[in-house]
Amino acid sequence: MPAAVQQVSWSELAAVLGEEHLRAATAADAFDGVAPRMIAEPGTAEDLARCLRWARGAGLKVTPRGGGTKLGWGNPPAACDLLLSTARLNRVDEHAWADMTVIAEAGCRVADLQQALAEHGQHLALDPLWPERATIGGILSTNDSGTLRLRYGSLRDLVIGITVALPDGTLAKSGGKVVKNVAGYDLAKLFTGALGTLGVIVQAIFRLHPLPRETRSLTFSGAPAALNQLLLSVLASRLTPIGLQLRAAPGGAQLDVRFDGTAAGIQAQVEQVLQLAAPTPAAADAPADLWTAHQAIWAGAAPALVARFSVLPARIAAVCALVERTAAARSLAWRLVVQGVGAGYVRLEGDEPALRATLLALREELAGTGETQPGGTIVALGCPLGVKRGLDVWGPAGDAQPVMVRIKQRFDPDGTLSPGRFLGGI
Amino acid sequence: MEARILDEFRAIVGAPDLITEPEQLSTYECDGLTVFRVLPLAVLLPTSTEEVQAIVRVCHRERIPFVARGSGTGLSGGALPAANGIVIGLSRMNRILEVDLPNLRVVVEPGVMNLNVTARVAPDGYFYAPDPSSQQVCSIGGNVAENSGGAHCLKYGFTTTHVLGLEVVLPDGSLAHFGDTTLDRPGYDLCGVFVGSEGTLGIATKVILRIMKKPEVVQVLLAAFHSTNEAGAAVSAIIAAGMLPAAIEMMDNLAIQAAEAAVHANYPDCGGLLLVELDGPAPEVATLMAEVVEACTSCGAWEIRLAQSDAERARVWTGRKAAFAAVGRISPAYIVQDGVIPRTALPFVMSEISRLSAERGLRVANVFHAGDGNLHPLVLYDDAVPGQDKLAEDLAGEILRLCIRAGGSITGEHGVGEEKKMFMSEMFAEPDLATMQLVRCAFDPEHLSNPDKVFPRPRLCGEKPGVYAPHPLETAGVAQRY
Numbered sequence: 001m002p003a004a005v006q007q008v009s010w011s012e013l014a015a016v017l018g019e020e021h022l023r024a025a026t027a028a029d030a031f032d033g034v035a036p037r038m039i040a041e042p043g044t045a046e047d048l049a050r051c052l053r054w055a056r057g058a059g060l061k062v063t064p065r066g067g068g069t070k071l072g073w074g075n076p077p078a079a080c081d082l083l084l085s086t087a088r089l090n091r092v093d094e095h096a097w098a099d100m101t102v103i104a105e106a107g108c109r110v111a112d113l114q115q116a117l118a119e120h121g122q123h124l125a126l127d128p129l130w131p132e133r134a135t136i137g138g139i140l141s142t143n144d145s146g147t148l149r150l151r152y153g154s155l156r157d158l159v160i161g162i163t164v165a166l167p168d169g170t171l172a173k174s175g176g177k178v179v180k181n182v183a184g185y186d187l188a189k190l191f192t193g194a195l196g197t198l199g200v201i202v203q204a205i206f207r208l209h210p211l212p213r214e215t216r217s218l219t220f221s222g223a224p225a226a227l228n229q230l231l232l233s234v235l236a237s238r239l240t241p242i243g244l245q246l247r248a249a250p251g252g253a254q255l256d257v258r259f260d261g262t263a264a265g266i267q268a269q270v271e272q273v274l275q276l277a278a279p280t281p282a283a284a285d286a287p288a289d290l291w292t293a294h295q296a297i298w299a300g301a302a303p304a305l306v307a308r309f310s311v312l313p314a315r316i317a318a319v320c321a322l323v324e325r326t327a328a329a330r331s332l333a334w335r336l337v338v339q340g341v342g343a344g345y346v347r348l349e350g351d352e353p354a355l356r357a358t359l360l361a362l363r364e365e366l367a368g369t370g371e372t373q374p375g376g377t378i379v380a381l382g383c384p385l386g387v388k389r390g391l392d393v394w395g396p397a398g399d400a401q402p403v404m405v406r407i408k409q410r411f412d413p414d415g416t417l418s419p420g421r422f423l424g425g426i
Numbered sequence: 427m428e429a430r431i432l433d434e435f436r437a438i439v440g441a442p443d444l445i446t447e448p449e450q451l452s453t454y455e456c457d458g459l460t461v462f463r464v465l466p467l468a469v470l471l472p473t474s475t476e477e478v479q480a481i482v483r484v485c486h487r488e489r490i491p492f493v494a495r496g497s498g499t500g501l502s503g504g505a506l507p508a509a510n511g512i513v514i515g516l517s518r519m520n521r522i523l524e525v526d527l528p529n530l531r532v533v534v535e536p537g538v539m540n541l542n543v544t545a546r547v548a549p550d551g552y553f554y555a556p557d558p559s560s561q562q563v564c565s566i567g568g569n570v571a572e573n574s575g576g577a578h579c580l581k582y583g584f585t586t587t588h589v590l591g592l593e594v595v596l597p598d599g600s601l602a603h604f605g606d607t608t609l610d611r612p613g614y615d616l617c618g619v620f621v622g623s624e625g626t627l628g629i630a631t632k633v634i635l636r637i638m639k640k641p642e643v644v645q646v647l648l649a650a651f652h653s654t655n656e657a658g659a660a661v662s663a664i665i666a667a668g669m670l671p672a673a674i675e676m677m678d679n680l681a682i683q684a685a686e687a688a689v690h691a692n693y694p695d696c697g698g699l700l701l702v703e704l705d706g707p708a709p710e711v712a713t714l715m716a717e718v719v720e721a722c723t724s725c726g727a728w729e730i731r732l733a734q735s736d737a738e739r740a741r742v743w744t745g746r747k748a749a750f751a752a753v754g755r756i757s758p759a760y761i762v763q764d765g766v767i768p769r770t771a772l773p774f775v776m777s778e779i780s781r782l783s784a785e786r787g788l789r790v791a792n793v794f795h796a797g798d799g800n801l802h803p804l805v806l807y808d809d810a811v812p813g814q815d816k817l818a819e820d821l822a823g824e825i826l827r828l829c830i831r832a833g834g835s836i837t838g839e840h841g842v843g844e845e846k847k848m849f850m851s852e853m854f855a856e857p858d859l860a861t862m863q864l865v866r867c868a869f870d871p872e873h874l875s876n877p878d879k880v881f882p883r884p885r886l887c888g889e890k891p892g893v894y895a896p897h898p899l900e901t902a903g904v905a906q907r908y
Contacts, residue, residue, distance in 0.1 A: 101768070156586075180575060180795070182573045182840075183836050184842070184853075184859070185619060189615045190865065193615055210668030262710050264709035268709045308610065312526075312607060312608055343610055379610075398603055401613070403868060403869060404613055
């Protein structure tokens with residue numbers, strides 16, 4: 001029987017971890033209206049698993065934390081007694097550069113990993129949010145990605161192996177360190193985007209790609225509808241851009257294209273894309289932070305909602321129009337950035353009731369299939385707590401929900417891990 | 427099988443699509459791995475999702491195991507029937523339901539042949555990337571079950587990369603949708619979990635595929651080396667130079683001889699042959715191909731040919747794609763093996779395979795997807811010689827153990843199926859397998875969907891791993907172990 005929470009004997013945990021690696025949480029550790037009591041920083045995967053098993057036995061609720069950059073994503077958990085930090089699990093265990101694979105611990109920061117890989121001219125072909133602070137475990141758990149997705153896919157296409165700790169203390173692996181491998185179930189895909197609700201990722205193995213030899217970017221300005229057409233023309237052409245994104249705000253819209261490869265290959269592609277765009281010219285000076293627009297959209301002083309949406313590439317202009325008219329109805333400032341694959345972020349600025357009403361209106365319109373309705377999903381990621389209260393930030397659960405609930409029950413039968421944070425109350 | 431159940435099945439699919447005659451059933455007794463054969467109680471050939479659901483509901487109610495089957499080309503016994511169960515053949519569900527070129531999406535039923543997807547979109551300049559060697563006959567549903575690869579997955583990824591959504595009949599007969607035409611549908615990535623689960627989590631009845639635009643230029647280089655070690659060094663040099671070819675394939679001398687005997691591919695008679703395919707914008711391919719030539723030459727290539735036209739490329743590929751079957755020309759019988767190693771372990775693994783081959787007195791022909799370390803050793807034997815089949819099987823097993831020791835995998839694309847389930851506990855530890863079982867039990871607690879495949883030992887859901895203890899269901903007399 002789990003002990004009642006008030007009788008928790010933290011000294012047991014301190015004995016496992018070492019006194020210095022268990023500390024009381026402060027106000028700065030609160031997230032989503034939840035104030036954790038303690039923070040544990042295990043130094044090995046085994047200690048992390050022991051910690052998790054102990055917490056489960058003590059009847060505590062646990063949320064894993066990497067860099068803490070996306071801790072506010074998801075619904076507010078029903079409770080969090082213990083933050084399980086991966087800060088000390090931060091090693092790059094093995095960069096097999098000749099095999100183009102890397103094994104890294106979950107707490108390894110993305111920028112640190114990339115720096116190590118660059119020594120051999122390689123990278124993890126992913127540009128997630130806040131790489132200086134975000135960790136491997138965090139980007140996996142949130143399934144974060146950026147502009148490179150068009151060419152290299154998202155984490156599900158890059159992760160080839162994973163080790164996870166389950167609430168019963170099991171340490172389990174799936175996949176391995178070879179790129180091609182179909183032995184057993186692909187648990188790495190199950191844990192990618194699961195927001196730490198099934199177990200805690202302690203190590204991951206990725207396939208790597210060579211760093212681009214050279215890159216070159218172009219920007220086109222125009223109305224969203226015309227730029228959406230150009231985007232589709234690029235997708236329908238034999239061009240192989242490494243980046244393709246549309247940015248829109250009340251002032252106007254831009255389409256950014258980036259090519260990589262050899263100088264001659266890039267030049268040929270630039271000429272072709274200019275022909276496709278004619279008579280629209282390309283801007284001569286593209287801003288340096290063009291390809292971090294998906295990160296820049298998070299910055300701003302005003303109270304805001306940042307939501308992730310996904311539509312088909314042909315419906316990008318429709319989503320721009322939808323956001324514009326929905327925001328205008330409540331006089332909200334807005335801007336959005338969307339990748340050529342149809343996944344993007346929208347930022348809305350205004351007071352809580354207006355943000356909440358706009359989110360619900362966007363969700364309803366996206367779910368429809370009419371001519372002006374883009375068809376897709378929207379998930380509220382960053383917003384004041386008042387916007388989240390009483391709604392599921394993930395949107396409606398579909399007919400796969402019963403299986404998801406059964407998976408949660410099998411992996412985490414006592415609801416130890418971030419109860420309520422995931423889709424449909426999981 | 428009881429008459430009342432057969433009557434029910436007949437009412438669902440219609441009399442012509444219910445097969446119960448032994449001579450007709452024998453068509454379904456094995457897949458591409460013919461060493462395992464089991465006659466099912468019945469075969470049903472549904473034509474719609476609703477029919478599949480109705481069949482599975484009956485199976486669930488009556489606790490009848492079922493095995494879904496596409497074209498039956500699998501090489502690991504994944505579609506081997508359960509002795510006390512039925513086979514659900516999906517070959518009649520073969521419609522391409524939707525083609526959306528601007529958004530690069532095609533929606534198909536599971537019985538559609540792999541190559542028919544590309545055939546449908548090719549006139550507009552598109553293709554479906556995963557290309558297993560059996561692509562002329564294998565079905566998309568089977569590809570989904572096995573997470574099939576092919577020669578071009580080095581650059582383009584596997585089936586899982588190209589499947590965006592699924593409609594699935596779960597083992598209790600309910601319907602669920604995983605993924606979608608749009609990306610990032612909220613929730614667990616069950617589409618990713620389902621692809622490659624070898625039919626153990628349910629039956630896919632609709633598949634949303636991503637298609638791609640054909641590259642501007644495709645060129646294949648053929649390079650002859652004195653040995654596979656030299657050829658392997660060239661592969662490393664190409665990768666180290668920062669290139670990602672569309673495909674890198676390698677064949678050893680015995681495989682070349684077989685290909686020559688079968689399809690006269692006009693390959694040079696050499697110790698190690700490389701095929702390197704580059705695609706992309708024309709100036710890019712020209713620059714990089716020059717670098718590939720240099721890498722091959724510096725590693726000892728003594729003949730290099732460049733195939734540029736479609737016809738030339740097709741001829742070069744014919745020998746490679748026919749290699750498995752071609753071995754039949756030089757040996758009465760053979761086992762196709764499928765293992766993976768880190769590419770850098772190739773010289774060690776090749777010398778070990780030679781040693782094992784010499785020890786057992788059996789020839790081994792080697793065909794590799796060299797870019798991603800996927801080996802296909804072909805163990806040659808004479809089935810007329812008593813005991814030699816067993817010897818060949820042992821040798822094939824030793825090669826798998828070699829792959830595990832080298833840090834690789836027991837299967838890169840053929841699946842575990844029936845054939846390799848005993849090797850799962852050599853590749854994975856008990857907690858790993860127990861954790862995979864949690865997924866299995868969440869989908870299929872009664873173990874009805876392709877039971878007894880993939881995992882080394884059937885385990886009842888709720889059973890603790892370790893020393894045998896009767897499951898509560900066994901004690902209660904509700905279930906039994908067999």
